[in-house]
Amino acid sequence: MVWLLSLWALYFILHSLLAAEPVKHWFQSVSGISKQAYRIVYNLFNLFGLLGLLWFHIRFVCPPFYESATTVIVAGAVLTLAGLAIMIQSAREYELSSFLGLSKETYMPLQIRGLHKYMRHPLYSGTLLFFTGICIAFPFYKNWYLLILMIVYLFIGMWLEEKKLIHVFGDEYKDYMRRVKRLIPGIL
Incomplete structure (x- = not known):
């Protein structure tokens, strides 16, 4: 269960980190993408990350x-x-x-x-x-x-x-x- 909770913690950390203004500005300057494109990529990362984690979470066998x-x-x-x-x-x-x-x-x-x-x-x-x-x-x-x-x-x-x-x-x-x-x- 530790690995499952660690993946959730990593997801939460990345969710906040990638939303931080300095990270957004750095990524935009390095990649050359617009604010709008960054927002789309950020939301797609969050969506697919969440769906993947939910899949693992549901499949993880655990007692009640x-x-x-x-x-x-x-x-x-x-x-x-x-x-x-x-x-x-x-x-x-x-x-x-x-x-x-x-x-x-x-x-x-x-x-x-x-x-x-x-x-x-x-x-x-x-x-x-x-x-x-x-x-x-x-x-x-x-x-x-x-x-x-x-x-x-x-x-x-x-x-x-x-x-x-x-x-x-x-x-x-x-x-x-x-x-x-x-x-x-x-x-x-």
């Missing part, structure tokens, strides 16, 4: 943490669907074609509408809720260990993202941080 009853599986499915709904709604609040690299990146004002009125990182909230539901419904050790790794990664990712957002939006973002919690409205 506990035996789940039908009611527990249903509860996990409800959480998974709620997380998915939050992720989809959160994605709708962004200019997806620009995010994916399919159109030229434009300046986007600070996003404080929709779910962002209630939490600063609704996509992360949805992701954690989604995967927590998976862990409850399919309580294999590998899933719970991955959830722990994912929580650590997302908190580091939030910290890095917020540093960048403070740099871009300054006091406007700092004020937003004081008013709105990160993941759970009014709590966390």
Whole structure:
């Protein structure tokens, strides 16, 4: 299981590293590709890396943490669907074609509408809720260990993202941080 979790950790590290502005600029200067092309390559790397890891993860045989009853599986499915709904709604609040690299990146004002009125990182909230539901419904050790790794990664990712957002939006973002919690409205 160590190698599986190591692959996930490597994927998370590369995901953040390749999104960092200095790495993007370096890669663009060395390769000569545009920002838009880099975004497409970055997203393809993430997609195929994620699909490959999911394939290995699903095939990896591992004992369950506990035996789940039908009611527990249903509860996990409800959480998974709620997380998915939050992720989809959160994605709708962004200019997806620009995010994916399919159109030229434009300046986007600070996003404080929709779910962002209630939490600063609704996509992360949805992701954690989604995967927590998976862990409850399919309580294999590998899933719970991955959830722990994912929580650590997302908190580091939030910290890095917020540093960048403070740099871009300054006091406007700092004020937003004081008013709105990160993941759970009014709590966390």
